[in-house]
Structures are given as C-alpha cells and as structure tokens.
Amino acid sequence: MEHMLLDCHSTGQRIIWNLAKRLCVKTREVWPDLNVGIILGCGLTEYMTSDRKPDKGKRRLFKILISESAYLIWKIRCEWRIEHNAHPDKKITDSVRLDHTDHEVRNRWIKMISDRIHMDILCSDGRRYKKKAIASSIVQKVWGKILRAEKVCGLSLEEISGVLVGIRDWWPP
Ligand SMILES: [Zn+2]
Known part of the structure; x- marks a missing residue:
C-alpha cells in the first residue's frame, strides 16, 4: 500500500x-x-483555525484532494495490473521529462477534480437539498480561491475544468 501510494513508478503517484x-x-x-497514516485518515483529521475553532473548510479541502488523488492512483495501478497484465510497455513511467503518460495522468486528475468540485457546488444548493445541503460558505471557502471566483455557486462543469486546465504552473520549472 505504502509503495503503491508513495513510491511506485507505475501508478502516476508522483504526478498526482x-x-x-x-x-x-x-x-x-x-x-x-504525506505518509500512509495521513492518506488513510484524511477524512478524520480535525483542523483548527487560529482561534481554536474547527476549520471545516480546510478539513474538506484535504479530505477531497487526498482521497480523490489516492483513488486515482489505485485505479491506475489496477488498470495496469489487470487490463494490461502488468505488461512493462503499458506501465506509466515517471520521468522528470514530460511525456505522453504524464499528460494523460494530469488530464485524468483534472477531469476527476473538476467533477468533484462541481458535485460540491451542486450539493450546496440549499433550496434543493435543505438541511442536507453542504453549507455554501464552506464550498465558497474551499474552492473560491482555486477557481478565482467570488461566487462559485452556479459555475458549470466546463467553467470549472476550464480554470483548472488553464492553471499555468502545474509543472515545476
Ligand atoms: Zn511499484
């Protein structure tokens, strides 16, 4: 588990x-x-604000980023093991150089996170979901800075993935 999530060169984990x-x-x-404890416990960690109140926004951000990323790493590993019979040619190889597989992993991750953010925004619709809705203030706090939007409510999936695809400094120099 630790190898797959944090060391493996065939799961896209470094890029993700x-x-x-x-x-x-x-x-x-x-x-x-990151370590395995943080990854597996990402939904349990309590973060505090500077005035010692539970920081729900921060908790939500880490829970989503870490759990979704770990899930994608696991999926990529299973595809390689099962669909490609662990064929070395089909391996996702990490390299410092940006190659085709790096871009493929990046695009899959952006698509996955865009879907997840969009779902969060939809679930903050208080008129539709009443008490079950996620507080829109939290959704704004978690995604507003990333999407550079004063109001994330109402953003479409295309708008969200457009912002994420357009982030220029995804790769280290
Ligand atoms: Zn490995």
Missing part, C-alpha cells in the same frame, strides 16, 4: 501528488508531508 499539492497551495494552505 504534485498536482494536489499545487492546487492546495493556491488556497494558501500548507500541504502536509
């Missing part, structure tokens, strides 16, 4: 965590030093 980290930094949150 780099993308998650870069998105996180846009909210001015500090990306945690």
